[in-house]
Amino acid sequence: MAFLELHDVVKVFGKNTVVSNLSMNVEKGEFVSFLGGSGCGKTTTLRMIAGFETLTEGIILLDGVNVVRTPPNKRNLGMVFQSYALFPNMNVRHNIGFGLKIAGRSRTQTDKRVEEMLELINMGEFAGRYPHQLSGGQQQRVALARAIAREPAALLLDEPLSALDAKIRVRLRDEIRDIQRKLGITTVYVTHDQEEALSISDRVAVMRDGKIEQIGSPFEIYNHPATPYVASFIGTLNRLPAVVVDPQAGILDVEGQRVAMASHIASTAGTRVQLRLRPEALSLGSGDEASNRLKGKVENVKFLGSIVRLDLRVGTNKLSIDSFNEPRLVLPGLGEEVTVSFDREACVLMAAESEVKP
Amino acid sequence: MKNIKRTALSWLVLLLGLLYFMLPLVATFLFSLKGKKGVLSFVAYEHVFADPQFLKTFFFSFQMSIYTVVAGLALIIPTTIWVHLKVPKAKPVIEIFALMPFVIPPIILAFGLIRSYSRPPLALVTTPALLVAGYVIIAFPYIYRSIDAGLRAMDLRALTEAGMSLGAGWFSLLFRVVLPNLRTAILAAIFLTFATVIGELTLAVLLAWPAFGPYMALVGRDLAYEPAALAILSFAMTWGSIGLIQALSRGKARPGTVVAPGLAVMAEETKPTTTRSTTNGLP
Numbered sequence: 001m002a003f004l005e006l007h008d009v010v011k012v013f014g015k016n017t018v019v020s021n022l023s024m025n026v027e028k029g030e031f032v033s034f035l036g037g038s039g040c041g042k043t044t045t046l047r048m049i050a051g052f053e054t055l056t057e058g059i060i061l062l063d064g065v066n067v068v069r070t071p072p073n074k075r076n077l078g079m080v081f082q083s084y085a086l087f088p089n090m091n092v093r094h095n096i097g098f099g100l101k102i103a104g105r106s107r108t109q110t111d112k113r114v115e116e117m118l119e120l121i122n123m124g125e126f127a128g129r130y131p132h133q134l135s136g137g138q139q140q141r142v143a144l145a146r147a148i149a150r151e152p153a154a155l156l157l158d159e160p161l162s163a164l165d166a167k168i169r170v171r172l173r174d175e176i177r178d179i180q181r182k183l184g185i186t187t188v189y190v191t192h193d194q195e196e197a198l199s200i201s202d203r204v205a206v207m208r209d210g211k212i213e214q215i216g217s218p219f220e221i222y223n224h225p226a227t228p229y230v231a232s233f234i235g236t237l238n239r240l241p242a243v244v245v246d247p248q249a250g251i252l253d254v255e256g257q258r259v260a261m262a263s264h265i266a267s268t269a270g271t272r273v274q275l276r277l278r279p280e281a282l283s284l285g286s287g288d289e290a291s292n293r294l295k296g297k298v299e300n301v302k303f304l305g306s307i308v309r310l311d312l313r314v315g316t317n318k319l320s321i322d323s324f325n326e327p328r329l330v331l332p333g334l335g336e337e338v339t340v341s342f343d344r345e346a347c348v349l350m351a352a353e354s355e356v357k358p
Numbered sequence: 359m360k361n362i363k364r365t366a367l368s369w370l371v372l373l374l375g376l377l378y379f380m381l382p383l384v385a386t387f388l389f390s391l392k393g394k395k396g397v398l399s400f401v402a403y404e405h406v407f408a409d410p411q412f413l414k415t416f417f418f419s420f421q422m423s424i425y426t427v428v429a430g431l432a433l434i435i436p437t438t439i440w441v442h443l444k445v446p447k448a449k450p451v452i453e454i455f456a457l458m459p460f461v462i463p464p465i466i467l468a469f470g471l472i473r474s475y476s477r478p479p480l481a482l483v484t485t486p487a488l489l490v491a492g493y494v495i496i497a498f499p500y501i502y503r504s505i506d507a508g509l510r511a512m513d514l515r516a517l518t519e520a521g522m523s524l525g526a527g528w529f530s531l532l533f534r535v536v537l538p539n540l541r542t543a544i545l546a547a548i549f550l551t552f553a554t555v556i557g558e559l560t561l562a563v564l565l566a567w568p569a570f571g572p573y574m575a576l577v578g579r580d581l582a583y584e585p586a587a588l589a590i591l592s593f594a595m596t597w598g599s600i601g602l603i604q605a606l607s608r609g610k611a612r613p614g615t616v617v618a619p620g621l622a623v624m625a626e627e628t629k630p631t632t633t634r635s636t637t638n639g640l641p
Contacts (some may be wrong), residue, residue, distance in 0.1 A: 050519075051522075052519055071522075072519070072523060073521075073522040073523070073525050073527055076525070077523060078523065078524075079523035081516050081520060084518075085518060085520035086515060087520070087521075087534075098521070102524060102526045146520075146524065147523070147524075150524065156523075160560075232527035
């Protein structure tokens with residue numbers, strides 16, 4: 001039995017089904033993220049767990065108890081909001097201590113716990129400051145400390161880093177993960193930022209139209225996307241139309257060039273399919289004997305810091321390649337014809353013209 | 359050159375505006391000092407203070423304004439919070455209600471109250487409760503707008519949800535989170551109500567209460583210099599209230615507290631109220 005269980009959860013707003021038959025489990029101490037575009041139902045699901053939205057159907061079990069009818073203030077869940085939601089009339093110390101005070105802890109207990117929390121988030125010297133005297137990143141750290149001070153059963157975070165600038169976002173992300181590991185607290189995290197979700201979570205649930213498309217470790221999600229949507233939503237993906245030539249040998253035709261798969265193909269010869277390749281799975285040059293090769297013309301060279309992205313034209317299609325930015329790297333010129341190689345294992349095959357929206 | 363011209367023009371406009379507002383006030387003030395022939399003196403003010411009716415009616419109205427503030431806040435604050443959180447769609451309806459006291463003359467309100475509450479089982483016409491109820495209606499727009507602006511300035515939904523996720527019930531949320539952050543808005547509402555009720559004329563006259571408004575009207579009809587002194591005094595009280603709001607809210611001034619909207623309403627609305635009741639005389 002998992003610590004947090006959602007069974008066939010449905011949420012309908014008017015005529016809109018925002019969450020439909022969603023089921024999932026979160027183990028104790030696990031860090032699970034809901035990832036998806038806006039309107040996919042991820043925040044609504046989190047708010048139903050928190051108790052701020054009622055369920056149209058389904059149940060939510062927290063430590064084996066159905067909490068669907070429990071009001072949010074009785075669920076003992078810590079929540080962190082995108083807008084920080086610190087109490088403007090209280091300083092940092094009182095914000096962190098608020099939940100303890102409500103819970104009726106003694107003053108000495110509260111003070112001790114608040115000190116621990118201040119130390120945990122490294123904000124001891126700001127204890128007397130008011131929220132408006134803090135930066136966004138500091139406010140969110142206080143909000144995190146406030147949420148966990150009461151030792152809640154689980155921690156819920158609703159896009160906590162979306163209002164912060166890029167550098168702080170990465171730093172605070174690591175801090176959240178560190179604190180979560182240290183306390184071993186069960187955590188559900190909502191974000192639209194795939195890098196954030198992949199870097200921070202034990203498991204990621206990719207959501208679309210109120211359903212979970214795939215749930216798995218970041219590695220599984222990235223390398224073995226279960227659906228075309230997950231494949232195209234996570235990371236950059238090259239999509240090349242192809243025709244099956246020899247299903248038994250796993251041979252494809254891509255714009256007149258041959259590509260071999262690692263295994264046989266479960267369709268008949270002549271079937272139109274789509275070959276999907278990650279930019280980082282491709283490299284410049286001919287590679288070794290067993291590698292697949294494709295020829296294309298360089299259309300664009302983008303310098304992205306640690307990597308360089310080349311856009312090639314292969315027939316009528318675009319193909320992006322990522323190379324690590326090493327000093328030895330010799331970049332081809334625009335319009336130059338180059339060969340790229342990739343492993344057979346890097347090929348992912350999908351049905352042609354799948355339902356993936358561009 | 360252009361810039362200088364523009365600056366000069368702005369100053370000129372400001373100056374004209376100030377003259378437009380200040381001249382009548384200065385003139386009234388000067389007139390109020392002419393109680394004694396040939397010299398400027400405060401004799402009119404002495405007369406005002408010497409009249410026992412002045413203090414008596416003033417304290418009656420003061421008392422009524424306290425009841426109005428208490429009843430008005432107790433009714434309107436929870437309602438407005440509820441509307442913000444649970445039924446935001448009702449906001450336009452309440453906005454319309456908040457305009458009613460301006461659209462419907464107080465005289466209609468007064469006759470309505472008299473007709474409805476002069477017979478058993480609700481014979482309330484002779485009790486001050488009916489007067490206070492009427493005042494709450496008149497003060498409703500001022501209280502509602504101040505509280506509404508205060509609630510808009512804070513992220514009410516996120517704050518209440520944060521509070522709830524920390525275990526707080528509605529009572530704790532109201533008294534530890536929402537009300538402390540509404541401090542300035544509540545102060546503005548209190549002073550606006552106070553200023554309105556102190557000078558109110560129609561309801562007090564028609565329900566026959568010895569209030570300050572009717573007293574001012576009476577003095578205005580019968581005497582020459584004393585009404586001017588009274589007008590200046592009521593201006594001083596209004597401005598004192600504004601100063602008090604600012605002084606009280608400055609101590610913990612921070613983003614999220616609202617001083618301006620309430621004050622803007624106050625500056626606009628109290629002047630006509632006080633001047634109307636001092637100069638118009640009885641209906």
